[in-house]
Amino acid sequence: MFVLQGYFEIGVYKFSTINNVEITRSVDEITDTAVIKMPTKFLIKEGNGKLVYTEEAIKKGDRVKIVLGYKDKLEKVEFTGYVDRIKCTTPMEIHCEDATWLLKRKDAAFSKSNTTLKQVLESIVSGTDLKLAANIPEMALQKYLIKDKNAAQALKQIKDEFKEIYKIYLNDAGELYCGLQELNNINQKASYDLNYNIIENKLEFKTGEDRRVKIICEGCTRDNKKITATLGDKDGEEFKFTSKVITDQSSIDKLAEEYLKIAKYGGYSGDITSFLLPVASPAMAVEIIDKKHPNREGSYFIKKVVTTYGTGGARRTVSIGNKLTTNKK
Numbered sequence: 001m002f003v004l005q006g007y008f009e010i011g012v013y014k015f016s017t018i019n020n021v022e023i024t025r026s027v028d029e030i031t032d033t034a035v036i037k038m039p040t041k042f043l044i045k046e047g048n049g050k051l052v053y054t055e056e057a058i059k060k061g062d063r064v065k066i067v068l069g070y071k072d073k074l075e076k077v078e079f080t081g082y083v084d085r086i087k088c089t090t091p092m093e094i095h096c097e098d099a100t101w102l103l104k105r106k107d108a109a110f111s112k113s114n115t116t117l118k119q120v121l122e123s124i125v126s127g128t129d130l131k132l133a134a135n136i137p138e139m140a141l142q143k144y145l146i147k148d149k150n151a152a153q154a155l156k157q158i159k160d161e162f163k164e165i166y167k168i169y170l171n172d173a174g175e176l177y178c179g180l181q182e183l184n185n186i187n188q189k190a191s192y193d194l195n196y197n198i199i200e201n202k203l204e205f206k207t208g209e210d211r212r213v214k215i216i217c218e219g220c221t222r223d224n225k226k227i228t229a230t231l232g233d234k235d236g237e238e239f240k241f242t243s244k245v246i247t248d249q250s251s252i253d254k255l256a257e258e259y260l261k262i263a264k265y266g267g268y269s270g271d272i273t274s275f276l277l278p279v280a281s282p283a284m285a286v287e288i289i290d291k292k293h294p295n296r297e298g299s300y301f302i303k304k305v306v307t308t309y310g311t312g313g314a315r316r317t318v319s320i321g322n323k324l325t326t327n328k329k
Helices: 099-105 117-125 151-162 249-263
Strands: 004-010 013-015 020-026 033-038 043-045 051-053 063-070 074-087 092-097 107-116 140-150 167-170 176-179 189-193 200-206 213-220 226-232 237-242 267-274 285-289 298-310 313-326
Touching: 004 313, 020 063, 020 167, 033 063, 074 099, 099 140, 099 151, 107 117, 107 151, 117 140, 117 151, 117 176, 140 151, 151 167, 151 176, 213 249, 226 249, 237 249, 267 298, 285 313
Parallel strands: 189 285, 213 237
Antiparallel strands: 004 013, 004 063, 020 033, 020 298, 033 092, 043 051, 063 074, 074 092, 107 140, 167 176, 200 267, 213 226, 267 313, 285 298, 298 313
16 A cells, blocks of 8 residues: 655755645756645744744745655655745745756856866856766867856856757756766666556657658858758758857758657657656656557656645656667567
């Protein structure tokens, strides 16, 4: 029997009763978020015995930890971060962000030639409790400039300028990662049987031929001439990528080929909703088991996970991306 068990901490206060929590993590977003909903008239007893309303006791910047699971089976820290804002609605909402919230409070300035992407990131997080992941690539940069921005804005600048190559997000250890999206949680996977442990199945299977897409990649040469590569179906859904890094036609052609290969995969897309077990995190692999259609089975990259917990139960919605492998029979 699975009995829900969880709690959350905000500042010096611990709450063992959870009305509703929603945690969102994605490789496409720099910041993981959590929304905690509580009764509007909830009272907290302070150390001196005085009773105060929650919105008076909890402050912006308070540390947050959310632990969810099942009694005697799972106890997992699902989120750590800080209170970003409090909405005095009914119910009251406490909006939280992970450790990248600290970057909003720090100015960022960088101007250096012959540097690396890792050195730029080190400058951005310096002086905060946010740590860099160890597996950030040493990508050389001829020159890089950050001006008139806070550290969070500077990180978004990097995300926008390198989005055709790298992802920026917090890994499971709470460290800031920047690099190829598949290079975290290697060999870690969650398995779902579509005929057994699924609450809601919103997956759609398509062959590569069924996926009508048109890829447009643009760049600029060192002498400021526009370069373009267009591949795919003329009548397909259009995806456009602009690179500030690639400066030659051959490389922009290869980039378009890679994007087309990713977009035209044969397999599932969409999301599935299950319980807190199996544990699933962004950048893990998800193994899809389908005994009715064994030819569709395989492993897929997890792009996004939304975890909810409250009076209605606990759910984990997993959004999948490109296919990684096909199950061998």
